[in-house]
Amino acid sequence: MGRWAVRSIAKLGSAGRLLVADIDLARAQQVADEVGGPCVAVRLDATDEAALRAxxxxxxxxxxxxxxxxxxxxxxxxxxxxxxxxxLDIDDDWESTVEAFDYDARAREKGCRVVKGIGGSPGVSNLAAMLAASRLDSVSEIVTGWSMRGAVIEEEAAYPAAAGSAGAAVEHWVIQISGTIRAWRDGAEQDITPLQPVDLEYPGFGPVRAHTVGHPEALTLPRYLDGLTTCLNVTSGPEWLFDHARSVAADYHAGTITLAEGARRVNQPQPPADARGSRNPLGTVWALARGERDGKPMAVSVEPRAMPPGKMGGGTGVALAVGLELLRRGLITRTGVHAPEGVIDPRDFFALYAEFVEPALPAGEDVLLVRELPGAAAPALRGLAGH
Known part of the structure; x- marks a missing residue:
């Protein structure tokens, strides 16, 4: 994620000096040498608080x-x-996002602008949700989502992964599908079971199925949109993959395997012989809002037509770079701790984001695909187990 962010920040060109910090100085230097321009490599241990401050x-x-x-x-x-x-960060952990709001008063006192979770999901998803909500007179439900097929790291030969490591993103995934997760149900925060099926009526596709996962959007969007009864984050993919993930998560939650072992197992699924089937039509990142317009039920979906290269790394790193550019241009002004939807105008964000997508869009074509479904029924959420 960091490599793609550095590349994108350099491309935007407004940073006078860009420190690339890593505990592995050679790795940081490699990125700095590749990107050039304002980049300077520095060794930094994130567990050394004095070094961080220095x-x-x-x-x-x-x-x-x-x-x-x-x-x-x-x-x-x-x-x-x-x-x-x-x-700014790309935090997709709901616990640490909620914890960050405890620093709001201190950030305001110091005059700091803090944006939590400006990546693909959260980030693109939150801002798409705000655009979907803006097309309704009232909003009762928001579901943000992302596809498992897009949540992969694109390997780069010049940057091989550490041997035997599944990576922090996979470890995060294991944590967010284990035990319980926090979401917004019946107008309040509630703990629910992860990887539960959620059936949606998605504009343009009809009935689709996704699965609950622990993510910040479910808790930050209700901070900025009044009247929400339901807010969830979900992921989509083949059912056999979620069966595999549930099995690993159960072992990790029971304490029979370590987090690292759980990440390795999740990262090495074995599809069954009959795994072929219809492909889930849901996009890489999307948002679905349901409410009313002109007194009638309406559902609105918003998603990018195209994404930056680099799969999860590119989609996340570019979003972070765009967030920084908006801050440097004076388009993020409020001090304190905020989720992206609280301080970023989605139109400003997607206008810059569009410059990075591939394939490049024809002149005048909006980077966002918006669909509407009049009379849409509520998402089938009644079966969700709470705690």
Whole structure:
């Protein structure tokens, strides 16, 4: 994620000096040499609070792509605020996102602008949800989602993964499908079971199925949209893959395997012989809002027509770079801790995001695909198990 963010920030061209920080200096130097321009490599241990403050004290903005965020979000955010730095990250962990709002008063006191979760999901998904909601007079339900086929790292030969490691993104996934997750049900935060099926009537597709997952959007969107009764984040993919994930999550939750072992197992699914079937039509990242317009039920979906290259790395890193560019242009002004939908105008965001998508869109074509479904029934959420 960090590599793609660095590349995109350099392409946008407004950063005078861009520190590429990693505990592995050679790795950081490799990225700095590849991108060139304003990049300077620096060795930094994210567990060394004094070192964090020493580096941040000479910076304007801290961008955090260091996962898993359950471990590294708090100390990095805390150090950034204490050094008076603005801060953006790609945090997709609901617990650490909720915890970050505890720093709101301190961030305001220090004059810091903090944007939590400006990546693909959360990030693109939140802002798409706000656009969908803006097309309704009242909104009762929002479901944000992402596809498992898009949630993969595109391997780059020049940057081989560490041997035997499934990566922080996969470890995060194991955590967010284990035990219980937090979502918005019946107008309040509730704990629910992850990987439960959710049946949706999606504009243009008809009935589709996705599965609940722990993500920040379900808890941040209700902060900025009044009247929501339901807000969920879901993921889509083949049913056999979710059966496999549930099995691994159950073993991890029971304590019979470590997080690292769970991540390795999740990352090595074995599709059954009869795994072929109809492809889930849901896009890489999307949002669906349901409510009323002119007194009649209406559902609205919003999703990008195209995504940046690099799969999850590109989609996430580009969104972070665009968030930084909006901040540098003075389009993010409010101090304190916010989710993207609280401080970013979706139109500003997607106008810049469109410059990175592939294939490039024809002149005048909107990067977003908007569909409407009059009279849409509510998502089939009644079967969701709460705790």
């Amino acid at each position: 580096v941040f004290s000479d910076c304007d903005v801290v961008l955090n792509t260091m996962g898993p965020f359950s471990l590294f979000a708090r100390p990095i955010l805390e150090a950034a605020i204490e050094c008076g730095c603005d801060y």
